Amino acid sequence: xxxxxxxxxxxxxxxxxxxxxxxxxxxxxxxxxxxxxxxxxxx
Amino acid sequence: xxxxxxxxxxxxxxxxxxxxxxxxxxxxxxxxxxxxxxxxxxxxxxxxxxxxxxxxxxxxxxxxxxxxxxxxxxxxxxxxxxxxxxxxxxxxxxxxxxxxxxxxxxxxxxxxxxxxxxxxxxxxxxxxxxxxxxxxxxxxxxxxxxxxxxxxxxxxxxxxxxxxxxxxxxxxxxxxxxxxxxxxxxxxxxxxxxxxxxxxxxxxxxxxxxxxxxxxxxxxxxxxxxxxxxxxxxxxxxxxxxxxxxxxxxxxxxxxxxxxxxxxxxxxxxxxxxxxxxxxxxxxxxxxxxxxxxxxxxxxxxxxxxxxxxxxxxxxxxxxxxxxxxxxxxxxxxxxxxxxxxxxxxxxxxxxxxxxxxxxxxxxxxxxxxxxxxxxxxxxxxxxxxxxxxxxxxxxxxxxxxxxxxxxxxxxxxxxxxxxxxxxxxxxxxxxxxxxxxxxxxxxxxxxxxxxxxxxxxxxxxxxxxxxxxxxxxxxxxxxxxxxxxxxxxxxxxxxxxxxxxxxxxxxxxxxxxxxxxxxxxxxxxxxxxxxxxxxxxxxxxxxxxxxxxxxxxxxxxxxxxxxxxxxxxxxxxxxx
Numbered sequence: 001x002x003x004x005x006x007x008x009x010x011x012x013x014x015x016x017x018x019x020x021x022x023x024x025x026x027x028x029x030x031x032x033x034x035x036x037x038x039x040x041x042x043x
Numbered sequence: 044x045x046x047x048x049x050x051x052x053x054x055x056x057x058x059x060x061x062x063x064x065x066x067x068x069x070x071x072x073x074x075x076x077x078x079x080x081x082x083x084x085x086x087x088x089x090x091x092x093x094x095x096x097x098x099x100x101x102x103x104x105x106x107x108x109x110x111x112x113x114x115x116x117x118x119x120x121x122x123x124x125x126x127x128x129x130x131x132x133x134x135x136x137x138x139x140x141x142x143x144x145x146x147x148x149x150x151x152x153x154x155x156x157x158x159x160x161x162x163x164x165x166x167x168x169x170x171x172x173x174x175x176x177x178x179x180x181x182x183x184x185x186x187x188x189x190x191x192x193x194x195x196x197x198x199x200x201x202x203x204x205x206x207x208x209x210x211x212x213x214x215x216x217x218x219x220x221x222x223x224x225x226x227x228x229x230x231x232x233x234x235x236x237x238x239x240x241x242x243x244x245x246x247x248x249x250x251x252x253x254x255x256x257x258x259x260x261x262x263x264x265x266x267x268x269x270x271x272x273x274x275x276x277x278x279x280x281x282x283x284x285x286x287x288x289x290x291x292x293x294x295x296x297x298x299x300x301x302x303x304x305x306x307x308x309x310x311x312x313x314x315x316x317x318x319x320x321x322x323x324x325x326x327x328x329x330x331x332x333x334x335x336x337x338x339x340x341x342x343x344x345x346x347x348x349x350x351x352x353x354x355x356x357x358x359x360x361x362x363x364x365x366x367x368x369x370x371x372x373x374x375x376x377x378x379x380x381x382x383x384x385x386x387x388x389x390x391x392x393x394x395x396x397x398x399x400x401x402x403x404x405x406x407x408x409x410x411x412x413x414x415x416x417x418x419x420x421x422x423x424x425x426x427x428x429x430x431x432x433x434x435x436x437x438x439x440x441x442x443x444x445x446x447x448x449x450x451x452x453x454x455x456x457x458x459x460x461x462x463x464x465x466x467x468x469x470x471x472x473x474x475x476x477x478x479x480x481x482x483x484x485x486x487x488x489x490x491x492x493x494x495x496x497x498x499x500x501x502x503x504x505x506x507x508x509x510x511x512x513x514x515x516x517x518x519x520x521x522x523x524x525x526x527x528x529x530x531x532x533x534x535x536x537x538x539x540x541x542x543x544x545x546x547x548x549x550x551x552x553x554x555x556x557x558x559x560x561x562x563x564x565x566x567x568x569x570x571x572x573x574x575x576x577x578x579x580x581x582x583x584x585x586x587x588x589x590x591x592x593x594x595x596x597x598x599x600x601x602x603x604x605x606x607x608x609x610x611x612x613x614x615x616x617x618x619x620x
Contacts (some may be wrong), residue, residue: 001542003337003415004412004420005253006335006336006337006418007409007412007413007418008325008411009334010335010409010413010418010421010422010425011334011409013335013425013429014409014421014424014425014428014429017425017428017429017432018428020432020436020437021386021389021428021435021436022386023431024385024386024432024435024437024439025385025386025436026322026437027436027440028383029385031443031451034448035383035451038380038450038451041104
């Protein structure tokens, strides 16, 4: 495969992952009240 | 720990690694002069070799391995020393920068321990101390978590075994050795990152920038290991760096050489035997190289060697009894209640300056069309970040939606992927010294990196200089060790109570990979009243004690205080005997 294909693929995966991470982080902030009483263990 | 103790421990580490390191040095090309990279690789190969050979023997007996080691090591030293002198000459280019970074990175990590007389280690050391001590107490690899819980040990014990061996021979406590090994991993990883960056960028400035950023600026996955005590992660990721180095070297071979081509498989096996999560990280890296890089030879070698390593590790584990992991349904592997992590928290945990320079490095590589060799770094970074995003956001939010807002767990501890991401990100920092616009201002960039390193190390040091534990906890633990019967159960928790007193407690520190959702442990966690614990202890014929944050006069009804100091009381359930 052309090396440019790998470059484009890497950029697309990184961009999509970053977009999901931003959206997910916002969702966590919005869900703060709903999850505040849930148990979270540390390890 | 005194200076003499430190020298004794260093000598014992050398004693443990020597036969395997010497074997590596003799396997390399004789015509090449010995440089610091050879010594570094020999040292890390020594760790891998020790784990591979010692683990199957210690599944029978630690004493047996000590005898075998002495029988092999002493003659090997006598035979090899003159040969080493005859065959090797020191290279004129010794890479002193890498040697200095190794030493400094080790000392920076050691510094927080020095003001404390007896540091038992960060959070996860609560169970690593127990596992390493269990090897010494039982003279073999522990099969279960007894006396703390009747569940099987799934955790790989390669690193614990090295610490136990050094502890036995240096006569130092196992927690001291584990913490020293953690500091050593930081130094060795920083130096290996230097040589890996040198191989990828073919530029000394880039290598120095990468090593400096890992050794002194990165927090999670580097300096922060000291706080959370992630020894197996740090050791196995050091071995993963060695795996990548050896795969790249195997791909550079001019002639077909099956033995050298398959050498990384031994490192891969050592990774599997040291830390299961890092083994996953290794396969994730190999998968990322296959999908996201044009490096066909590297992908083929990585895949073959990682699979061969997995097979070898399974054979070694099988030789010691049934394979671990059959109770995965009772573990927290796929139902892990970790606190949700936002992107902002990811950046802060990495250390913001490190996040800025490393992301700038990745962007510099991307802007330059990802040069062929550097596609390894972008694939490594992308693979780990995409896996983190999937587990932390997609999996977690899917669970929340499917469970109708009842659950918010994740799987496979995604925060560990952020720790593992520190390695490829550090390597990417080197790109800033190679590509414009920063490349024109290398001197200023070096000054900025050094300033960030100094500030980060100072803040890291200060963050670990707290009040030195809970007041009264040491006295309470010592009292429990001296006065509580060995088969009693202690309700409540103090840091390192289980390791220091070797008494069973109501909430033993057991990692997510173990069957900690076993019905017995779930029952223990559900009991909250003194009456429930009283009935539980009576039904098993045990004595039951409580350890509480309370004065002797304010203990709850049903308990009798036997010891009190610094606001911590140890009580017996019922009347005093």
